[in-house]
Each structure stands twice: as C-alpha cells, then as structure tokens.
Amino acid sequence: MTSGPECPLLFLDVDGPLIPFGSSSGHPQDSASDTWTSADQGNPLLTRLDPELGPRLIALGCQLVWATTWMEEANEVVSPRIGLPRLPVVEWPASSTAEGPRGLHWKTRAIVEWADDRPFIWVDDEISAIDRLWVDASHPGPSLLHRVDPGKGITDADFSAFDDWLRLVIPR
Template identity: 70%
Template sequence: MTSAAERPLLFLDVDGPLIPFGSSSDHPRAAAAAAVGAADRGNPLLARLDPGIGARLMALGCRLVWATTWMEEANRTVAPRIGLPRLPVMGWPAADAEEGPRGLHWKTRALVEWAGGRPFVWVDDEIGTMDRLWVTAAHPGPSLLHRVDPARGLEDSDFHTLAGWLDTVTGD
C-alpha cells in the first residue's frame, strides 16, 4: 500500500497527449473554437486542449509533473486551460549531455533520476522499446511507460489503463 506522501509520480508531456496532432475534423472542440475565432495568441492548437482533462488527471491520485519542452510555459498557458494547478517542471539535460543507447529518448534518464526509485507513470507520445528496456534495467521501483497516440491525445482507454496500473501499485 502506498501512502499519500509516496503517491506515484505522473510525468506528463503536452504535445501529443494533451494537444493532439490529428486533423481539426478529429477534434470537435478545435473546430468549434476556430469557428468563433479562438486562435489563442498565435497558437491555434491550444483550442484542442480538453478543459476537463485536468480533473481526470488529478483524479488519478498521482503527483503530476510536467515532462515537456514547454517547461514553465505549461504552467502559464496549459494548466489554467485544463484545470490544473501549478505543477513541478522537469529540468532537462544540457544539449551536450552524455548520449544514451541508440533509440533511448532524451527524457528517459532524467525521468528515472527524478523518480529516485519511486513508482512512476510517464505519459508521452514518443516512448519506444529502448525506453522500456532502459527503465526496466535502471529503475528499481514500479513504472508504467504509457505511449499515447499523438493524433488522438489522451482518451478514455488511456485513463482506464493508467487507473488500472495505479490500482495495482497503490493497492487501492
């Protein structure tokens, strides 16, 4: 059983999981927002954010952490639109940092280091086989690397997968 202080971390990417890349016709919110001129500060893709997704993420009971190149901009621009509070933001390795094995995502080692052995979920659209292998070998705690279809973003099936894994880890 995991205590509240030991809640699993959930590392969250923005582009792909929260802002899907599929066509506007696939995203009714985006089409409706565009129709009323909601292209926001030069980034019309922000209209694709689901305003209710923050509540669904919070309901998972994880400690949410931005794991995105948006960095602090995720707190200023994305969080208020989806109902999230200010979240911690992952720092990324310097561009000249040591490279990992071929196929290892540049985020992977930093996420494992931040987790420090604690259970974690990583939600991203760029997770691959090498990331899974590396985390299995390098991280002593439970982990779920959940790849989201970037054309669709987080969907009900993703939330079912996340909640199911979290139930097995936390004993809830």
C-alpha cells in the first residue's frame, strides 16, 4: 500500500503504546546506548522501546503520523531507535480545553481534522468511549480508535486488530 489519499493514516502516541509503563522485562534494551543523542540522555524509559515495532508498523501499509506530546522530538529520539523514518507530526492546539463533550480527549479533535476524510487508526493509551462516539459522529471516513494497555505497550494482539481492520477497510 502506498501513501496516497486512499492510504489509511495511523496516528501513533509514544508514552504507553511504544514506551510501556509496566515492567521493562521482555522489552529489548538497545546495546548501542553510546549513540544516544543529548535529547534522549537521562530518559531510562527509552530502553523499553522495541526495535521490532518500527518494521511491523511500516508493514501495515499505512501512512504513519506522530500523535504525541513528544512532537518533533519523536522523530529525533524515537524513530531512529525503532527503525522508522521521519514522520509527519500532528500539531496540537495551544489550549487543551477545546470545546467538546465532557471527557473528550484533547487530541481527538486535532486528529480528526488532520485525517480530513481519510480512514485512520489512532493508537493511544487514553482513548475513551466518548472519543469513539465523537469520532463516529464527526468523521465521515472509517476509523479505528485503538486503546493500548499502557503497561504492556503495543502487542501482537494489537497488530492483529490493526490487520483485521485494515482488511475490512482496504481490500488487499
């Protein structure tokens, strides 16, 4: 799948989905720690990044987009550690108190605007039922708001859910 108007977007959060908050056991530690940049010095959670995630995310065939408070720093620190190229970054509103129903995540509106009418997957650890309802009512295209367990990060089961949804939306 190529990144064109028909290609689904995949919005990625970092903390929780890519850097799990649970035990670091089972998450490979990069042996090339001497190549870290000054931006990632002092962040011991970066050792929880799984370098296999980047190739698996790319293989989904979606246009990947950072949807994280890391903003452009995700391209500097996270992308190289998991094998991703530089990705576009969703710019967040200056205020996190945008209008919307009570409980709507502050990222939701910006993600839907960024997606325009394109199909998208949003991978985050803070997605709620309110976000799903709001997106269903506000976004004309297909969407999958996929909540990841922040203690585990993205797992094989999550990748299966992405694949299943993509097969329904974009016949391969």
